[in-house]
Amino acid sequence: MKTLFTYNWTVREEWYRWCEDVPLEELLKVRTGGVGGILHTLFHIIDVEWSWIRVLKGEADFQESFEGYQSLEKVKELDELFKKEVKEFVLEWGSGFENKILQETRQDGSMETLLWGEVMRHVIAHEIHHIGQLSVWSREIGKQPVSANLIGKGLTTIET
């Protein structure tokens, strides 16, 4: 669990650095697929990661929209703010958390029973999927995307 979260955080930092060389106009441009834009995608990843952790903790999640975060700096600040709490939760993760139950209410009002381990893997897959979208848009604007390789990133976390 820790390796894949660390992978996602590392890749995300590399995308922030990638963004530094790209005009804000390109970062905000509405594109085809996903949530429809580069910076919007990074904002969405941060939002979803933090919100699910908050749901597992039984606390209020994030309700703001991308409209208030239209710059790389604002998105990075939000990430820093949320990351602290997410990191704490992930680093405390142990096998005892895997099968804890989360009762969620679906949008149609029905109930859904989820395992905590399932939610955590959903969060992991969610970021990687959206980063894949960034890689296409990156090529569309003629830039090399950040490498998605997990090996070779020095993620030597020993999993138990």
Place this chain on the structure above:
Amino acid sequence: MKTLFTYNWTVREEWYRWCEDVPLEELLKVRTGGVGGILHTLFHIIDVEWSWIRVLKGEADFQESFEGYQSLEKVKELDELFKKEVKEFVLEWGSGFENKILQETRQDGSMETLLWGEVMRHVIAHEIHHIGQLSVWSREIGKQPVSANLIGKGLTTIET
């Protein structure tokens, strides 16, 4: 580990079904980003997944190119052939495998030391990343992509 592999296999099957309604010309069309096409991406995912498992087992990996697999049927047949061996390996996975060492020779001839757990997570992230690219191309041709949600797919594998 098993949940994320099962997630990937489930999503891949859904993409095969998605492909059934799309003309072969669109599946083969060269596109911007990734390996440059929808069917080519699915072929690449299968290739990389099987090849890494073979490397861990110390056996020969896949060396064929996409040129010989230019139809949905051929790609699905290859998947079925490889999946058997991959599944067997994944289902036997236990914590004792996590920190086994793989010595790999890089393309420049230098040696790289990898943990088996790192390689397996690389394979997982590799597929999810490429599926993210498919989702953009799907919208480009006006079709709704397969859902990338991990929750709600009935992946109730209990991880230990």
